Amino acid sequence: MKGDTNVTQELSGYDVLVVGGGNAALCAALTAREAGASVLLLESAPIAWRGGNSCHTRNLRCMHTAPTDVLTDAYPEEEFYQDMLKVTGGQTNPHLLRHVIRQSETCTPWMRKHGVRFQPSLGGTLHLGRTNAFFLGGGKALVNAYYKSAQRLGVRVEYEVEVIDIVMEGGRVDHLVARRGGQTFNVSARAYVLACGGFESNLEWLEEAWGPVARNFLIRGTRFNQGVLLRKMMERGASIIGDPTQGHMVAIDARAPLYDGGIASRVDCVSLGIVVNREGKRFYDEGEDFWPKRYAIWGRLVAGQPGQIAYSIIDSKAVGRFMPTVYPAVQADTIAELAAKLELPVEQVQKTVDEYNAAVQPGTFDHSVQDDCRTAGLEVEKTHWAQRLDRKPFYGYPLRTGITFTYLGVKVDENARILMEDGSMSDNLFAAGEIMAGNILGKGYAAGFGMTIGTVFGRIAGTGAAHAAA
Structure with missing residues (x-):
């Protein structure tokens, strides 16, 4: 494919070309530059939307042998x-998993060096103070710090450049085909890093994988992760790993x-109440494990329910025990009134709550541990944090x-x-981030991973x- 000669010449000739603009891409660009390589980073989003899904993150899970x-x-x-x-059910590459865990111990000092x-x-109910390092200012601040460091180090960044093809010759990448506006051009480098995300923003691909139910999914992150280069690598004979229906999926x-x-x-109150489907019936143990370890299973659970919708119901005892929500809860003084407002079958919801309340066993409620508050005698038991729904108002x-990112990758x-x-x-040719996460995450998720x-x-x-470019 012939591109614009001027743009091709202007952007070609770098040692390393990184495709993507989020955390993985920026870490690759910064590290390559630290190693002495000249680096070009191509971000498909406009500058205001740069950073991909990383903008929505808050923390990083990391190994450490002593307090910091x-x-x-x-x-x-x-x-x-x-x-x-546990969270992957063993669907992981054990060697790569241990590799990531061991290397995670070195991350925070390096991140600090680049302004994070x-x-x-x-403390409190998140249970993450021991396992996860939280970014001051969240993911947006992290992304901005990395871009500032990249500018200081001389990494060239070009926005609104979509890479649409990979041309390989003799088992090596010869060049990429890119597009900006209406202009298509070739760009070449000595080595390449693909860090351009999964396909979770590609609604057609989601429906191809899931069927019509995908029409009811919401995308938690960037609209720019279309999976273009993942598809191209599949066509170019890359070895592919993962199930296209698996991903980081949250309620x-x-x-x-x-x-x-x-x-x-x-919505983080699932473990503090019950969850019913549109038929007014519970369908899974809301108290299975601590929320940071189990919150990401609920997206798939909701996807399996009629109409791909469910409803979290709590009473006033839960207020203040979970992260505040952007959208206010639907509120009522009775369960029947709440069910009506949620447009659920009132009699069935009332029956579900009555049976649940009757099944709650005596115990000492403690949301910071896996307590002894449970139900007994239900078809779907709640194994921890079970309290009667009996204090109005109800919510x-x-x-x-909500899909965060997909696990199908190279x-x-x-x-x-x-x-x-x-x-x-x-x-x-190298890969980092969501485009290869399926090597380690076959299913499931844990916060910050x-x-x-x-x-x-x-x-x-x-x-x-x-090193390849040297």
């Missing part, structure tokens, strides 16, 4: 590993926008499936090199690309 200024106690390798085995600031460790407020609802659209939130080795179906691997994968593999990919 931002983390309490210790979070050793084996505990981290077992936590991830952290807030003191959190979010059904009133959230189609794109970029972010963390603010999440309800409509829930939809296979990589521990050096972030992309593996091909024929067993070969290109010596100048996507940022861990992106940070660790972004740095690995940047180092590898710089």
Whole structure:
């Protein structure tokens, strides 16, 4: 494909070309530049929307063997590993998982060097002060710090450039085809890093994977993760890993926008009450485990319900125990009135609540531990934090499936090199972030782990690309 000669010449000739503009891409670009490479970063979004899904993040899960200024106690390798085995159900590459965990211990000092600031460790009901380092100002502040560092170091950043094809010759990437506005052009470098996300913003691809139910999904993050280069790598013979229906999927407020609802659209009170479907029936244990370990299963659970919608119901005892929501709860003085306002079958919801209340066993409620408050005698038990719904007013939130990122991706080795179906691997092509997260996340999720994968593999990919370009 022939592109505009002037643009091709202007943007070609760099040592390393990074495709993407979020955490993984920025970590790759910064690391490659630190290694002495000249670096070009192509971000498909306008500058105001730069950063991809990373803008909506808050923290990074990291191993540490002793307390730090931002983390309490210790979070050793084996505990981290077992936590991830549990949430993934063993659907992970154990070697790469341990690789990420071990490398995570080095992340926060490096991040600080590039301007990222952290807030003191959190207490309360999030249970994350020991396992996760929180960014001061959230993901947007992190992204801005990295872009500022990139500018200072001399990384060239071009916005609104969509890479639409990868041209390979002799097992190596020869050049990329890109588009800005109505102009298509070729761009080449000595080595390349793909850190351009999954396909969660591609509504047609979601429907291809899920069927018509995907029409009821909401996208928590950027609208720019269309999976264009993932599809191209599939066509080019890359070895692919993951199930297209698996991803980081969360129950979010059904009133959230189609794109970029972010963390603010999440509803975190599930473990403090009950969840019913549109038929007014419970369908899963709301108290299975601590919320940071289990919140990401609820997107898939809601996706499996009639109409892909559910409703979280709490009473006044839960108020103040979970992250405030952007959209106000539907409120009523009786369960029947609340069901009517939520347009649910009133008699069935009342029956569900009455049966649940009768099944709650005596116990000592403590949301900071897996307490002994449970139900007994129900078809779907609640194993922890079960309290009667008996203190008015009552509150309800409509829930939809919110997709954060998808797990279908390219296979990589521990050096972030992309593996091909024929067993070969290109010596100048690397991947980081969501486009390869499925190597480690076959299913499930734990808070902050996507940022861990992106940070660790972004740095690995940047180092590898710089060496390949030397």
